[in-house]
Amino acid sequence: NAGVMQNPRHLVRRRGQEARLRCSPMKGHSHVYWYRQLPEEGLKFMVYLQKENIIDESGMPKERFSAEFPKEGPSILRIQQVVRGDSAAYFCASSPSAGPNQPQHFGDGTRLSIL
Amino acid sequence: TQLLEQSPQFLSIQEGENLTVYCNSSSVFSSLQWYRQEPGEGPVLLVTVVTGGEVKKLKRLTFQFGDARKDSSLHITAAQPGDTGLYLCAGESGAGGTSYGKLTFGQGTILTVHP
Numbered sequence: 438n439a440g441v442m443q444n445p446r447h448l449v450r451r452r453g454q455e456a457r458l459r460c461s462p463m464k465g466h467s468h469v470y471w472y473r474q475l476p477e478e479g480l481k482f483m484v485y486l487q488k489e490n491i492i493d494e495s496g497m498p499k500e501r502f503s504a505e506f507p508k509e510g511p512s513i514l515r516i517q518q519v520v521r522g523d524s525a526a527y528f529c530a531s532s533p534s535a536g537p538n539q540p541q542h543f544g545d546g547t548r549l550s551i552l
Numbered sequence: 553t554q555l556l557e558q559s560p561q562f563l564s565i566q567e568g569e570n571l572t573v574y575c576n577s578s579s580v581f582s583s584l585q586w587y588r589q590e591p592g593e594g595p596v597l598l599v600t601v602v603t604g605g606e607v608k609k610l611k612r613l614t615f616q617f618g619d620a621r622k623d624s625s626l627h628i629t630a631a632q633p634g635d636t637g638l639y640l641c642a643g644e645s646g647a648g649g650t651s652y653g654k655l656t657f658g659q660g661t662i663l664t665v666h667p
Contacts, residue, residue, distance in 0.1 A: 441594070468653060479558070479640055479657035480595070493654060528594050535653050538583040538602050538644065543594035 441466075441531050441544035442511075449550045450519050458514040458547045462531030469512045470541060471497075471504060474526045483527075486512060487535075516549075524551045554579040556643050558658030565631055566666050573626045573639055573661045581643035584617055584624040585655065589638040631665045638662050 442461040450456050462469050467488050472480035482496040486506035497504065501519075506512040516523055526548050530541040557576045565571055575584065583602045587595035599608050601617035601624060608615045612635075614627040624641055642655040 443594075470653065470655070472655075472657075479556075479659045480642075480655070482654050482656065485654055530594075532653055538600055539653055540585070540597050540600060541653060541655065542597070543587075545592070545594045 443544035443547050447548045451552045456516040458527050459511040460529030461511040466531035466533050468532045468535050469506050470530045471514050472528045519551050521551050554656045556658040562662050564664045571628050575641035575658050576623045580621050583644045585642045587640040633665045633667050636665050
């Protein structure tokens with residue numbers, strides 16, 4: 438009964454490199470959400486995707502950040518030309534549908550460190 | 553922009569004491585979710601409250617949703633060291649009748665229960 442799987446758990450990049458974060462939702466879940474968490478803070482919504490569609494990307498920076506959820510395979514959060522300020526924990530959550538009050542199940546996150 | 557103010561930010565108490573964490577907003581939410589997060593892990597859903605005035609109990613934890621669905625509280629009775637962790641409230645938007653699961657998180661409350 439696998440939950441939301443994120444990998445890698447830890448990722449170290451140098452400034453200017455690209456970071457790719459992967460998220461496999463729970464079985465049967467077709468809705469994926471990405472959140473970012475700074476140390477000792479709450480989570481900030483970034484983007485909401487369904488299979489092959491971006492539904493809401495209002496929380497994602499306009500530059501350098503992109504997300505996809507292809508028909509096959511995991512959802513990918515991609516950060517190009519990373520900067521020190523991108524260092525954070527990135528969490529993915531999934532739900533079976535987007536109706537009201539659907540519980541979101543979170544993965545254990547990817548901790549991104551920028552050198 | 554919807555905001556959730558969570559208080560207190562830090563709480564350090566002795567085993568056996570009671571405590572309350574508050575989550576307040578000027579916005580109406582279709583539901584309010586409470587999560588607990590351990591270091592190095594993702595948030596784990598504790599409860600979802602949906603109806604204004606709703607009260608839910610989970611062992612020693614009591615969750616309440618305000619009548620106007622703008623605020624919520626978490627009360628822990630006879631706290632134990634195992635309750636130590638980060639507690640997060642999250643509101644789901646959709647006051648107008650539509651909701652797509654985008655969660656607005658409070659800043660979190662770091663609870664430490666000393667033996």
